[in-house]
Amino acid sequence: MALKVLVTAKRVEDPESKIKVRPDGGGIVTDGVNYKMNPFDEIAVEEALRLKEKHGGEVVVASIGGDRSVTEIRAALAMGADRGVLVKHDGPLDPVVVSALLAKVCEAEKPDLVILGKQSIDDDQNQAGQYLAARLGRPQATFASKKESLESEAEAKKEPGLRLGADGKTIQVVREIDGGIETLELRLPAVVTTDLRLNKPRFASLPGIMKAKKKPVQEIAATSLGVDLTPKVVLKKLAEPPARKGGVRVADVEELWKKLHDEAKAL
Amino acid sequence: MIQRTLFREEHELFRATVRKFIDREIRPYHHQWEKDGVVPRELWLKAGEAGLLCCTIPEEYGGLGLDYLFDVVVFEELARSGFTGPGSGFMVHADLVATYIRSFGTEEQKQTWLPRMVKGEAIGALGMTEPHAGSDLKNVRTRAVIDGDSYVINGQKVFISNGQLCDVIVLATKTATDVGASGITLFLVDASLPGFKRGRALPKLGMKAQDTSELFFEDLRVPASAMLGQEGGGFGIMMTKLAQERLAQTIRSAAVAEEVISYTVDYVAQREAFGKTIGDFQNTQFKLAELKTEVVIGRVFTDRCIQLFMDGQLDAVDAAMAKMWLSNLHCKVVDECLQFFGGWGYMWEYPIARAYVDARVVKIAGGAIEVMKHIIGRSLFEGKIAKKPAKSRSSAQNGKQVMPESGT
Numbered sequence: 001m002a003l004k005v006l007v008t009a010k011r012v013e014d015p016e017s018k019i020k021v022r023p024d025g026g027g028i029v030t031d032g033v034n035y036k037m038n039p040f041d042e043i044a045v046e047e048a049l050r051l052k053e054k055h056g057g058e059v060v061v062a063s064i065g066g067d068r069s070v071t072e073i074r075a076a077l078a079m080g081a082d083r084g085v086l087v088k089h090d091g092p093l094d095p096v097v098v099s100a101l102l103a104k105v106c107e108a109e110k111p112d113l114v115i116l117g118k119q120s121i122d123d124d125q126n127q128a129g130q131y132l133a134a135r136l137g138r139p140q141a142t143f144a145s146k147k148e149s150l151e152s153e154a155e156a157k158k159e160p161g162l163r164l165g166a167d168g169k170t171i172q173v174v175r176e177i178d179g180g181i182e183t184l185e186l187r188l189p190a191v192v193t194t195d196l197r198l199n200k201p202r203f204a205s206l207p208g209i210m211k212a213k214k215k216p217v218q219e220i221a222a223t224s225l226g227v228d229l230t231p232k233v234v235l236k237k238l239a240e241p242p243a244r245k246g247g248v249r250v251a252d253v254e255e256l257w258k259k260l261h262d263e264a265k266a267l
Numbered sequence: 268m269i270q271r272t273l274f275r276e277e278h279e280l281f282r283a284t285v286r287k288f289i290d291r292e293i294r295p296y297h298h299q300w301e302k303d304g305v306v307p308r309e310l311w312l313k314a315g316e317a318g319l320l321c322c323t324i325p326e327e328y329g330g331l332g333l334d335y336l337f338d339v340v341v342f343e344e345l346a347r348s349g350f351t352g353p354g355s356g357f358m359v360h361a362d363l364v365a366t367y368i369r370s371f372g373t374e375e376q377k378q379t380w381l382p383r384m385v386k387g388e389a390i391g392a393l394g395m396t397e398p399h400a401g402s403d404l405k406n407v408r409t410r411a412v413i414d415g416d417s418y419v420i421n422g423q424k425v426f427i428s429n430g431q432l433c434d435v436i437v438l439a440t441k442t443a444t445d446v447g448a449s450g451i452t453l454f455l456v457d458a459s460l461p462g463f464k465r466g467r468a469l470p471k472l473g474m475k476a477q478d479t480s481e482l483f484f485e486d487l488r489v490p491a492s493a494m495l496g497q498e499g500g501g502f503g504i505m506m507t508k509l510a511q512e513r514l515a516q517t518i519r520s521a522a523v524a525e526e527v528i529s530y531t532v533d534y535v536a537q538r539e540a541f542g543k544t545i546g547d548f549q550n551t552q553f554k555l556a557e558l559k560t561e562v563v564i565g566r567v568f569t570d571r572c573i574q575l576f577m578d579g580q581l582d583a584v585d586a587a588m589a590k591m592w593l594s595n596l597h598c599k600v601v602d603e604c605l606q607f608f609g610g611w612g613y614m615w616e617y618p619i620a621r622a623y624v625d626a627r628v629v630k631i632a633g634g635a636i637e638v639m640k641h642i643i644g645r646s647l648f649e650g651k652i653a654k655k656p657a658k659s660r661s662s663a664q665n666g667k668q669v670m671p672e673s674g675t
Contacts, residue, residue: 032268036283071280074276074277074280075283078280078284203283203284203287203288203317204280204283204284205316205318206281206317206318206319206331207318207331209277209280209281209284209318210277210331210333213277
């Protein structure tokens with residue numbers, strides 16, 4: 001019942017860095033910014049490792065980006081993933097292009113399960129996983145969470161939240177939705193995207209970091225995959241949001257309604 | 268901005284791990300550990316498992332055999348976090364105790380202790396200072412008297428980090444009196460032996476989660492094989508490790524100073540007074556400009572010393588300069604920055620308040636400022652004293668400086 005799982009590890013800006021908009025509005029100032037793995041992808045890597053620890057198999061980590069993205073692949077290898085694939089592309093990306101490239105990687109790797117972060121914390125698109133499933137013609141379950149809380153014993157024991165069916169051909173996913181919790185069963189191969197409460201990712205131990213140096217990372221040029229690399233969404237301008245204004249105390253509901261209607265134009 | 272050039276990718280990956288470790292395993296609990304006056308054993312075991320302890324110990328002794336920069340990453344991140352319980356505890360354990368054992372231990376001693384120290388199963392302490400002898404280490408009175416194939420140790424130590432939990436102590440004793448430094452012998456004392464008594468953890472001004480203790484040795488019998496190095500060679504051994512000890516503390520002070528400036532800037536940028544932010548006042552900007560410049564200078568010096576140390580070229584005088592200057596800077600930065608926090612700076616819940624009290628000891632411990640100055644000052648005159656006739660030479664022996672009559 002060994003599973004081959006493909007996970008993503010996107011390189012994103014560390015939100016603890018001070019992010020400033022470039023004066024020309026074309027992007028952010030990159031000088032002095034630190035980078036890290038997208039936290040939702042980290043959860044994906046963790047989930048894949050737990051499935052491997054429980055059922056055996058292989059965890060392959062893919063990243064799309066410039067040379068530096070290999071750092072996030074190494075971070076995933078340090079956590080325990082087995083192999084890395086870097087799809088090299090220095091230009092702008094959008095979920096359409098990302099999903100097309102990942103579909104090509106999936107064609108080559110043929111994973112039983114693909115786990116991605118539900119969104120990346122730089123552009124918060126929440127689309128790549130869904131597009132990928134559509135391109136592959138496979139089932140998807142997004143916002144995967146865990147029935148048990150992150151403080152539970154199950155979490156402490158590093159139980160996976162995704163439950164492999166007894167025949168190894170299906171996977172049960174618990175999703176957080178607006179109305180509550182939904183449990184889906186998907187036929188493998190399938191695509192899952194992770195939400196925050198799926199697991200608490202392990203940190204890479206120092207022995208793990210040193211072992212990772214010997215693990216193979218394959219580099220593929222995005223241009224060699226026969227994919228149209230033109231993003232459908234183009235960043236025209238980036239600007240800081242307007243500064244927060246102070247709040248105002250209102251005397252009664254009538255005044256509240258008036259302010260909401262006349263000033264905030266919310267009603 | 269002057270970039271640091273010391274670290275490679277694996278160091279930065281490890282840095283991310285150490286930060287996560289601190290956030291998950293230390294941050295939620297340090298407040299309680301300050302009340303308890305000690306960091307629990309569980310943390311040491313977790314740190315060992317994550318690989319935070321004794322990164323340079325060779326594989327044959329259970330370590331990973333990595334370069335010093337991995338230890339540096341641990342020291343820096345703990346210093347930055349302000350969690351001085353594990354911060355100072357791990358540093359003594361890894362940088363001092365494990366280093367002594369690794370450099371001067373017999374094969375048996377290394378195999379007995381190092382693998383367990385890497386795992387955090389055995390916690391190390393350095394037993395040197397006594398109530399009446401700190402800087403003047405050659406005056407220790409703890410006696411080790413030979414008796415057959417053992418030594419019997421009597422005495423006491425004070426201000427010993429990791430004192431409440433330590434399993435192994437590098438102990439400075441006198442095996443011969445009246446011969447000054449050459450009577451000092453080091454022993455590796457197993458804390459489970461009868462005759463070893465832990466005194467209390469001493470209430471301190473700062474570093475409240477660090478279990479600094481008094482230790483008592485009452486007819487403690489150790490096998491002769493517990494001697495570390497040669498009889499009478501203790502002082503010499505300690506001398507060889509001074510540069511490294513001072514460097515670790517320099518690294519800590521540099522990291523704290525940088526971090527304090529960073530969060531002070533964040534605070535003053537949003538704290539309002541008199542229709543502006545505190546950061547808008549010229550005094551704030553000028554003061555921080557001065558401090559920041561010194562901190563950057565300190566960083567460049569520290570990193571250079573780290574590189575020299577790794578190349579085996581850091582001499583005791585350079586290390587003394589680094590320790591002295593960065594210790595002074597550390598204390599100055601926490602003091603001046605606390606002022607910008609106003610009343611909040613005096614509140615224990617604010618990191619600056621804890622940084623302030625934690626800082627004060629750095630001018631004293633691990634090489635007091637005055638001793639550093641003495642070492643540096645004396646080195647300026649090395650070799651400058653020309654050969655003198657007998658009369659002048661006796662003046663020199665009395666410790667008076669003799670001015671050279673001719674250039675050297």
